Each structure stands twice: as C-alpha cells, then as structure tokens.
C-alpha cells in the first residue's frame with residue numbers, strides 16, 4: 001500500500017514536459033519568439049513608409065510624373081477619378097487615376113498619371129495628378145510671361161507659349177487668379193481634362209498651383225496652327241486656304257474628339273463650349289478640341305445636370321439656354337452650328353448682316369428649306385463640293401439642331417454620316433423616299 005501510495009505522490013509532483021523540455025520553458029521561448037517577430041514586422045513597416053515618402057518627394061521635386069502604384073490608397077486627391085483597377089470606371093473619392101482609354105481612337109500612353117503625397121507640394125497644391133510645374137519653371141519657359149510669348153487671351157485668362165530647356169513647347173494658360181471661382185474652374189478643368197488623351201483633343205500636360213503667389217496655371221500641348229475661328233473669319237484673302245475637303249477633315253476630327261468625350265469615357269464629359277475658337281489646328285489641319293474649362297463630369301446614371309448656362313452666344317442649344325439642363329445633346333447642337341459655320345464661313349451671330357441673316361441657324365434653315373443649299377457655301381471656297389457631299393453636310397447640320405434634343409444624332413453617328421460616301425443616298429434610304437412619294 002505504502003509503495004503504491006508513494007508512487008502516486010511521485011507522479012503528481014512531476015513537472016509537465018514537451019519533448020523532454022519543461023513546458024513552462026517552451027512557453028517562455030515561444031513568447032519571446034513571437035515578440036521578436038512582431039517587433040521585426042513593426043520595424044519593416046515603419047522603414048517602408050519612410051522610404052516611400054522619400055521616393056515621392058524626389059519624384060515631385062524633379063517634376064516627373066510618378067507612376068501609379070499600389071500605394072495609392074493612402075494618398076488623397078481632390079476629386080473623383082476613374083480607378084485604374086476598374087476599367088469600367090467606378091468612382092472613387094480618394095485615389096487616382098488613370099484612364100484606360102476605352103475608345104479605339106485614343107492614343108496610347110495615358111498610363112502614367114499618379115498622385116502627390118499631400119506633404120509634397122503643400123496641401124492645397126496637392127492636386128494629386130499629373131506633372132507639376134513650379135512657377136519658376138514656367139516663368140523661365142515663357143520668358144517671364146512676356147508679351148512676345150503671349151498667344152492670346154480668353155475668358156479664363158491669358159495663354160503663353162512656353163519653351164522648355166529640353167526643347168519641348170507648351171501652351172500655358174495663366175488663369176485669372178481671383179480666388180474662389182478661378183480655383184474652382186481650375187480644379188474642374190484639371191480633373192476633367194487630365195485623364196483624357198485623344199488625337200483630336202488638346203492634351204493637358206500638367207499644371208502649376210502656387211498658393212503663395214495665388215497663381216493657377218494649366219500647361220497644354222502646344223498646337224501650332226492657330227484656331228478655326230481665325231482661319232474662317234480672319235483676313236485670309238479672297239480665297240480661303242480651307243478647301244471643302246480640309247473643312248470636312250476638320251469637322252470629322254472635331255466630331256471624333258467630341259465622340260470620345262461623350263462615348264469613350266466613363267463618366268462621360270460634356271464639353272459645354274463647342275465653338276470655332278476652341279478648335280485648334282495643327283499644320284496638317286488636324287482638329288484638336290480645346291478648352292474644357294466648362295466641362296463637367298457626368299455620372300453614368302445621370303442623363304443631365306442642371307447648372308448655370310456657360311456656353312457661347314449663338315452656339316448654345318435652346319433647351320440649355322432656357323432650362324440650364326445639360327447633356328451631350330447640347331454639344332451636338334453646338335456642333336451643328338459649328339458645322340454650319342464651317343460650310344458657310346459665317347459667324348453664328350453677325351450684326352453686320354441684314355436682319356434676316358444675322359442669326360446663322362435661322363438663315364441656314366430658311367435657305368435649305370427653299371432649296372437654295374448651294375448658295376450657303378462660303379464664297380471663299382474656290383472649288384464647290386460635289387452635290388452629294390454638300391447634301392450630306394447640310395443634312396447633318398439640320399439633324400444636329402433638331403429642337404427635340406432626343407432626336408439629335410449621337411456624335412458617333414455624326415462621324416459615320418459625314419464619312420459615309422453613300423449617306424444620305426443609301427438604297428434603303430432611296431426606296432423609303434420612293435415609297436413615300
């Protein structure tokens with residue numbers, strides 16, 4: 001008995017062991033190990049953050065465009081952009097960026113936009129987008145914003161030619177720096193244009209936002225052959241260099257730029273100020289639509305937005321003028337007026353003409369209705385277009401200015417109509433006409 005009792009006492013006092021080691025010792029070793037691992041992870045995360053912040057500063061001080069990275073989620077931007085991870089274009093409030101061009105027309109290379117960390121260029125300047133220019137960069141490139149470098153002046157400010165030391169040229173739009181409105185427009189414009197690349201749209205290369213000097217500037221690609229208004233209404237002599245074919249090339253290029261804004265982007269962009277001075281031209285007469293200062297992004301679910309009317313007299317659609325209701329159909333109307341201007345060489349509103357001819361749309365409609373279509377052609381066009389081509393262009397004009405905005409064609413359809421040799425003479429179109437006789 002005493003033996004068995006002694007045996008049981010021995011087993012109850014033996015310390016627990018794992019692989020022959022004392023259990024408490026094992027627990028202690030594991031705890032120290034876990035603690036060390038946690039410490040290492042913590043140190044790794046801290047070091048990573050410091051080096052990332054340093055990398056961002058270096059990129060911005062050199063003015064280059066930082067690449068989009070996965071670190072994006074920690075960076076705040078001022079607006080809503082298409083998230084690069086989602087080509088269908090969900091809107092994200094923080095984070096950037098880039099546009100996957102959905103249109104075939106889009107040129108490549110818009111995969112380099114990213115963001116600035118808010119500490120890099122000052123909080124209010126941290127637009128989180130594109131290439132940032134310092135005021136000094138732009139002062140040097142424009143020779144101190146000299147009159148010699150001034151290209152022109154518009155409603156938003158003065159435009160200067162900028163020649164950079166690497167040989168590149170840009171157009172710098174120095175926005176009127178009254179705070180509030182100008183800053184608001186600046187942000188709208190940067191957000192709207194920044195992500196868009198298309199051969200028929202003037203590309204935004206970057207911006208300058210210097211709070212200390214209250215300066216806001218946009219830096220665009222430089223387009224070297226003036227604007228359409230100058231070529232249509234400027235002093236070009238009795239014969240315009242803009243032949244019928246060149247005019248149609250400009251019209252189709254403009255339509256392609258607008259179609260990309262309306263149909264190739266998500267959310268779509270309505271230009272809101274389609275007019276001849278906003279169509280820039282290169283030496284090969286390629287059209288480049290400029291000035292998205294009035295553009296607003298429309299959400300995909302939104303068919304229109306209400307806003308104050310900001311277009312240009314003569315081009316603004318009746319429904320936009322009267323209600324402020326805006327959607328891409330308003331741009332189509334303005335495009336119709338622009339096409340009339342291209343065909344006729346007349347301004348949308350011209351008080352120097354006789355009363356019945358002051359308003360281009362009314363005069364044009366009257367002329368076409370009374371079968372005097374050939375008479376509307378700009379007398380400065382030396383060689384008249386073939387009757388079919390003329391009829392095609394006239395018909396597009398009329399369809400674009402339909403008072404019922406829902407009946408106006410989409411910009412994509414307009415391109416097809418202007419390009420199609422057989423429009424409006426397709427067999428089915430003819431047989432429909434014959435049937436209705």
Ligand SMILES: Nc1ncnc2c1ncn2[C@@H]1O[C@H](COP(=O)(O)OP(=O)(O)OP(=O)(O)O)[C@@H](O)[C@H]1O
Pocket residue numbers: 151152153154155156157158159171173202220221222223224226227273277278280290291
């Ligand atoms: N990217 C550019 N390249 C070359 N010239 C340009 C560029 N952007 C604008 N310009 C020229 O600068 C001048 C002013 O242009 P801006 O867009 O500011 O005004 P606008 O279009 O004439 O008027 P608004 O501001 O009412 O639209 C115009 O002559 C225009 O052709």
